[in-house]
Amino acid sequence: MCTFNGQRFLSEQLASIAAQTHENWEVAVSDDGSTDQTLEIIAAFSASQKKAECVRVFNGPKRGFAANFLTLTCNEGIQADFYAWSDQDDIWQENKLETALNWLQTVPSGIPALYCGRTRGMNAQGNPMECSPLFSRPPAFANALVQSLAGGNTMVFNQAARDLMLRAGDHLDIVSHDWWAYLLITGAGGQVVYDTQPYVLYRQHDGNLVGANSGVRARLSRLCMMFKGRFANWNEQNIRCLTSARQLLTAENQQKLDCFQVARKSRLTNRLLGLQRAGVYRQTLPGNIGLFLAAIVKGI
Template sequence: MNKPKVCIMLSTYNGVKYIDEQMESLLVQHEVDVQIIIRDDGSSDGTVRKLNEYAKSHPDQIRFIKGENLGVIGSFFELMCQTEPVYDYYAFCDQDDVWKPDKLSRAVTKLQLSQLNVPLMYCSSTQMVDQDLNNLSVWPTLPPKPLSMYNAMVENCCVGCTMVLNPIAFEQVRGSIPSDLNPIIMHDRWIYLYVSAFGEVIFDEEPMILYRQHQGNVLGGSNEGWLMKWKSRLKRFLSEGSFRLSRQASVFLETYKDQLSAQQQRDIRRFLNQLDNSWIKRIRYASKMPFYRHTSLDNLVLKLIYILKKV
């Protein structure tokens, strides 16, 4: 029996410090035929030299593309465009994590359980670790609410480096990437939004990667008091940039208006149009909007930033 062919799309940028650990964990994946396409996004350290060595030593498994600097969003979408639609599954990968040996085989098994002929996406919790791979905490935990478009429009709970797509999801997203990427908050948020709107998202609460946290990007706050959690969430949501959620929603509606259901179109339009109404009407809409985040606190912050026209 042939092993499933999985293409891993890896974007790198000045990642020489941890790239060996990541690459070795990709090359020892169990029970799948792994092909790795790497795009370097203009590194100035030793990343390119290191990756050229891997490509030379694994010519049948690794394809290396030395690209110009596009930023993380542009680099991953360019990777999708550079990847031929000939594989059984497609995975995204960051440069400094470590994958468990059965990450891909577990994802494939769960995707195969779905008999639906629709876009499918697997994602999982991560074991967050420090720079030396010491365990910190598991994040994100199993979402308590449905993984639907109504969540994906205002929140991302699918970590990009855990995502694995079936061919339908890969080809449909790849074939409709917007020409202007500025309104897109992040590539994984866009893909989660697409699959949740038109297919099915499968969340695995078993952490399948060691997700390295650096100074400045550590997630957490589990020891914070309620007031500090509120303040930190409000600050984080506002720091996403005014109107980024609404800008992305607007582009999504324009891109897929012919595919979205009539109800989906109405709900997205109302989300956008109510922002131009009086603050009283914004309060009324925010109190009963169909869009939601998973925790009660995050949901309250969503309503607040909507009323303040900061979405």
């Protein structure tokens, strides 16, 4: 879990972790310099647990949420069989971890594996809202190159996946930890499953660093970001990180990355043909239309 001035909702998230049907857990918190009651809430939660030393707190790098999650994930002082990312303001359904582990334990331990899924929104008062978009196309590196599939608050991964992130390093300037995990694990030939059933109540409030990814407003926002060049900047950032970790990718996915990289800088006809050769795709028809428009205006 990564925290920063999270006192408003933190107790509810911690309580939902304590209520998990899978009881063999520990919480590692990286706090990015909170000045409110966040650390006191964490200390009180730790003291209330029957298990000794089930909560550990680390100092974050103070470079934003993505760097905070990445450095925590790459902290070799933390060792487990499986790892889950948690935001500070959500609520987990009681069988979230159990459901994820039921799938992860079917994957051979040497294969990087990532479980992720949908979320159900809730407002600041805890009232349920709509679910995140339902995706049906298979998770793959060709999708990851142009789309972050799921929120980090849904993600649970095995030791082999964690080892990949360790090998790639915590120095990288990633766009987001969840997108990076999706890129790296699919790129290395690992397995990813997307659960269509939501097990996380994703709180929407005025302090969100990353908002919900659903509804007409969200689509219009993404379209505006495309024309402002933000999507292209994100892709450039992802490519730099993947290039740094190129040796971890399969030969096939190295070729996809190269093809995508060349296509982005090509003239229109070659750009469209190059994207087709790379096989990149988004999960929905509106998303693929947006990708095509982005390619036309050189916004990829």
